[in-house]
Amino acid sequence: MKKKILLLEDDILLAQTLEDLLISENYDVSLVTTGNEAIDKTYDEKFDLYVFDINVPDITGLELLESLRDANDNTPTIFISALVDIQSISKAFKVGAEDYIKKPFFPEELLIRINAKLLPKQTNIIYKNIEYNSNTKLLKIDGHIKSIGEVQERLLELFLNNLNQVLDKDILLECLDKPSPTALRVAITKLKQTTGLNIINVRGVGYSLE
Structure with missing residues (x-):
């Protein structure tokens, strides 16, 4: 069964690039561009991984993850963000993120991080x-x-x-x-x-x- 990823990214070009890459790697991707859309998706479906941008419309990725964690949603989460200040990075991990990738980044770098979390370890x-x-x-x-x-x-x-x-x-x-x-x-x-x-x-x- 395909692993399901919720991708929250309001940069349409980047979002589509990441979506295409992840789909080509056999992931099931749900792409949303606003915080509210992401909330609706988490109500309707269960995901194996969240990939959230921080500065998105309606509700920031940080606020979104904090709300999800408060609701006992422990889905692993990776932030992708242009915010590089230590306060934002610290906040991301404080609210429950497992990883943080600073923009700009190579899409393949995100894929490596995702594979490390979702693919079974080779035995x-x-x-x-x-x-x-x-x-x-x-x-x-x-x-x-x-x-x-x-x-x-x-x-x-x-x-x-x-x-x-x-x-x-x-x-x-x-x-x-x-x-x-x-x-x-x-x-x-x-x-x-x-x-x-x-x-x-x-x-x-x-x-x-x-």
């Missing part, structure tokens, strides 16, 4: 000569990238996260698109051939990676 699993990233689904064997199918990916991740444990067949069957004992045997055989993993059949129970 590498290393086992013998195998390196597998459970977020990107990137598999390396002996340092070389290897492509495997989605079913094998699911099985691989399950085995790597449960080393030396016997996995019940019913759990493994959930990894298959069309579950059956025969399909499971075929999928595990293919996984062993592709990766060289020592997956043991524990008769009558399931399988184990040792």
Whole structure:
């Protein structure tokens, strides 16, 4: 599911540039240009992140966030502002911001900050000569990238996260698109051939990676 961002920015050119960039990165963006519009949006929808300019019509970004925090809305917030005085920056963090970017800035800088907050942290699993990233689904064997199918990916991740444990067949069957004992045997055989993993059949129970 796409992460939802509420973007409050009254500079239309900058707002559209940021909106286009974030949409291209698969974020769901709601763009508003006034404080009141932002308030209405927060009533109607739940967001994963707020990106607020400070000097906007109706109600400032600072006042807006302070009101949201008072209403127990703890959505992570990034301010983007031309205000560079220490008082404004201090106020931004005091009312509950997690980050503050001074204008002008490269749109990609905002994207980096957003990704750091919203994207899951990469998790590498290393086992013998195998390196597998459970977020990107990137598999390396002996340092070389290897492509495997989605079913094998699911099985691989399950085995790597449960080393030396016997996995019940019913759990493994959930990894298959069309579950059956025969399909499971075929999928595990293919996984062993592709990766060289020592997956043991524990008769009558399931399988184990040792």
